[in-house]
Amino acid sequence: MKVTVIDYGLSNLLSVRHALEHFGAEVELTGDPAAVLAAKALVLPGVGAFRDGMQGLERLGLIEPIRQKAAAGTPLLGICLGMQMLFDQSEEFGAWRGLGLIPGRVVRIPSTAADGTHQKVPHIGWEGLLPAGGRADFAGTVLAGIRPGDECYFIHSYEAKPDADADRLADAMYGDRRVCAAVARGKVIGTQFHPEKSGPVGLSIVEGYLKLCQTAE
């Protein structure tokens, strides 16, 4: 199984690569639009600011290729900033357009919890994943290998707000509020947390994505 990891200069790709290789995947790191268009399966990693991420993709001419591949049903996994960029737009540093693959927007995590107490931003920590979008569990999804409540590592100052509840795959609690933790719309998947940094739980999510890629082949 070959997986193409999109390299636009913004992240620690080594851990994503090792996590995929852990399950025997052949990993291609590339910022070349032609290689993205030829990919069987895509991973869009990323840390940092939304604007920088979209500008990085734009500079390399990757926005249209990624959109085309997603429309054609090629599996795509966005991680952290990579998930946020799947949405229509973000309010980070003004308003920035995203890839528009999942309807919704990305907003700053409020610095006050619902009960009025102060909460820290960025949100950094391990939180349990709760089934969302009307699901009772994770059966039949990329999260099938984990149990509700299994914890993953989050580090983010912005959170995604999907328009459609059905696109929400998992939520996590930050303080007393639900935060969107994972999304799925067809074969476009996004995780706000870092599966490649979430220990054995995260690895089984990577494995779940590779299984999805295999069935798509």
Added chain:
Amino acid sequence: MKRKIRLIARLDVKDENLVKGIQLEGLRKLGDPNAFARRYYEQGIDELLYIDIVASLYNRNNLSDIVRRTVDDVFIPVCVGGGLRSVEDVRHILSMGADKAAINTAAIKRPELITEVANAFGSQCMVLSIQAKRSRSWAGWEAYYDNGRAHSGYDVVEWAKRGVALGAGEILLTSVDCEGLQRGMDLDLIEAVTKAVDVPVICVGGVGCADDIVDAVDAGADAVACASILHYNKTTVPELKTELRDAGVEVRA
């Protein structure tokens, strides 16, 4: 239940060896850092913190190879500090598999570096490392650098606030007074800094048992890093986590 915290293993490295000192001095060699990292990962530690403790004296960070080997088979966040002086240094260590860069000396010498790193890689990558020592000149703590050898004249609480305003997404707060003694953390320091900033604070220095961590959480710590008690097998990660849970502190399963 108290709020959830992260439990971090701190690995001080000199040359190729894991070392541990007391109040950042009198170092003892303990072995291969990768072996310790792997063990703590398997035991369920939440994060690793590597510090090249002599790097700032020689203007370089030697941890690249160690970090690269660690992330081969350790899938948790890795923060690296010691001798990082520029955006290029940070880019290099991130490309070796680090997730976050902890910067002390270079930020004191040139605070704009905090903003440059935050702009280049995001605030979540930019951890401001502060070595705090109780001041003899004023009622508070002074920020030290060059691994506790040189003093900056900066008040720790003011420096932490300024660092966050400049773009730091997290504070790594080490009590030089308590470090390595295993007699408890500087709770006044933890309370003063965590109240002053709205980003997470990793507290380091003085953990001798689970109760010390509970006290730090009560004082406001968002994460606690331990070294001696783990390195010297005084306890294990699962034992610590069980004790923390029993005391009402939430930790990752």
